Amino acid sequence: ELEEIDLLLTDANIATMDSNINAPYGAIENAAIAIKNGKIAWIGEQSTLPSFDVFATPTLSVKGQWLTPGLIDCHTHLVFAGSRSQEFEQRLQGVSYEQIAAQGGGIASTVKATRAADREQLFVDAKDRLNTLLKEGVTTVEIKSGYGLDTENEIKILEVARLLGEHHPIDIKTTFLGAHALPPEYKGRADEYIDLVCTDMLDQVVANNLADAVDVFCENVGFSYSQTKRVFQAAKKHNLPVKCHAEQLSNQQGSQLVAQFNGLSADHIEHLNEEGVKAMADAGTVAVLLPGAFYFLRETKFPPIELLNQYKVPIAIASDFNPGTSPLCSVHLMMNMACTLFRLTPEQALAGVTRNAAKALGLDDRGILKVGARADIAHWQISHPSQLSYQFGVNKLLNLWILGRIN
Numbered sequence: 001e002l003e004e005i006d007l008l009l010t011d012a013n014i015a016t017m018d019s020n021i022n023a024p025y026g027a028i029e030n031a032a033i034a035i036k037n038g039k040i041a042w043i044g045e046q047s048t049l050p051s052f053d054v055f056a057t058p059t060l061s062v063k064g065q066w067l068t069p070g071l072i073d074c075h076t077h078l079v080f081a082g083s084r085s086q087e088f089e090q091r092l093q094g095v096s097y098e099q100i101a102a103q104g105g106g107i108a109s110t111v112k113a114t115r116a117a118d119r120e121q122l123f124v125d126a127k128d129r130l131n132t133l134l135k136e137g138v139t140t141v142e143i144k145s146g147y148g149l150d151t152e153n154e155i156k157i158l159e160v161a162r163l164l165g166e167h168h169p170i171d172i173k174t175t176f177l178g179a180h181a182l183p184p185e186y187k188g189r190a191d192e193y194i195d196l197v198c199t200d201m202l203d204q205v206v207a208n209n210l211a212d213a214v215d216v217f218c219e220n221v222g223f224s225y226s227q228t229k230r231v232f233q234a235a236k237k238h239n240l241p242v243k244c245h246a247e248q249l250s251n252q253q254g255s256q257l258v259a260q261f262n263g264l265s266a267d268h269i270e271h272l273n274e275e276g277v278k279a280m281a282d283a284g285t286v287a288v289l290l291p292g293a294f295y296f297l298r299e300t301k302f303p304p305i306e307l308l309n310q311y312k313v314p315i316a317i318a319s320d321f322n323p324g325t326s327p328l329c330s331v332h333l334m335m336n337m338a339c340t341l342f343r344l345t346p347e348q349a350l351a352g353v354t355r356n357a358a359k360a361l362g363l364d365d366r367g368i369l370k371v372g373a374r375a376d377i378a379h380w381q382i383s384h385p386s387q388l389s390y391q392f393g394v395n396k397l398l399n400l401w402i403l404g405r406i407n
């Protein structure tokens with residue numbers, strides 16, 4: 001007997017993404033979902049639906065269309081000010097990265113604009129981007145800091161991200177990425193900057209409960225293996241999980257380092273090798289692929305998809321939305337690129353923005369439609385889940401529930 005059900009969805013095809021269901025997409029056809037207090041109370045074949053009070057239960061037939069978990073974008077730099085469109089234009093006019101950097105371009109120009117922006121402006125701009133993602137069925141978004149690069153501004157970014165979580169239906173997870181780039185005032189003094197990141201900055205972020213995880217850009221143009229390790233040790237001291245922008249342009253063994261700290265994910269990983277894959281597999285660290293940055297940078301080195309599959313490393317897909325290397329605010333575009341560029345199957349792409357994206361954020365209450373999970377449910381006018389990766393630009397979202405509330 002199902003009692004006090006808030007909403008019953010019937011006549012559905014459900015891509016549960018539950019790997020315990022032995023069917024592609026964890027699919028259940030002719031199925032129903034019962035929602036109660038924002039959670040899934042029951043899910044299964046409609047013919048096995050327990051009895052319930054027909055008159056007291058709001059019911060919606062989805063007429064054979066598809067339901068999936070709400071989509072999760074597990075890697076974004078969504079809070080920033082300014083634009084890098086003129087750099088984009090300059091590069092296409094033949095100006096080199098070095099010349100642009102010498103003019104104060106690159107990350108430094110976004111840092112300058114973000115430091116100058118107030119919370120209100122940052123909030124309004126980021127809210128606009130969240131609304132874009134909401135319209136395409138996204139229900140959880142991870143937002144990193146990393147354009148402040150001093151205590152006051154890193155705090156400002158994370159406070160805006162927390163505020164967005166309170167005032168927007170999308171559930172926001174935050175990540176402290178103070179070790180994103182070297183700020184101009186620390187030029188040539190990277191170790192001293194890492195001291196600041198590991199002490200004053202992280203202490204204040206933790207004291208104000210502003211971050212759910214800690215990230216580092218481990219790269220020859222970012223921070224070294226040993227500097228990354230210091231930040232991870234500081235994170236561990238504060239019981240914060242770690243993740244890493246790793247092996248994007250070279251192999252600095254950042255992936256092994258994340259695995260050593262039982263970290264949540266290694267992200268980008270175009271230059272990941274078998275040793276790194278093995279370390280990630282042993283640690284349960286998720287591989288987060290960022291096809292938007294690969295595409296926008298016209299990268300040619302592919303991530304080692306076959307090795308990741310061979311070692312059964314969970315693969316997530318994310319937008320990496322940022323003004324410099326992935327100004328592409330769409331999870332569906334990422335699903336299509338993951339298939340077309342990286343040759344993932346549509347089922348792997350959907351798992352990449354649901355079950356595995358949740359795992360990359362250390363969340364076990366979403367990303368799969370099963371009893372007890374959050375009722376974050378997307379209703380699509382599609383004839384098969386593969387359509388979500390195949391087609392881009394035509395919005396097929398009919399309904400979106402977040403914690404059982406319609407949006």
Ligand SMILES: O=C(O)CC[C@@H]1NC(=O)NC1=O
Nearest residue numbers: 107217245293322323324325
């Ligand atoms: O160019 C930017 O603004 C960020 C670049 C971005 N950050 C990072 O760690 N890797 C990237 O591609």
Ligand SMILES: [Fe+3]
Nearest residue numbers: 077245320322
């Ligand atoms: Fe990134």
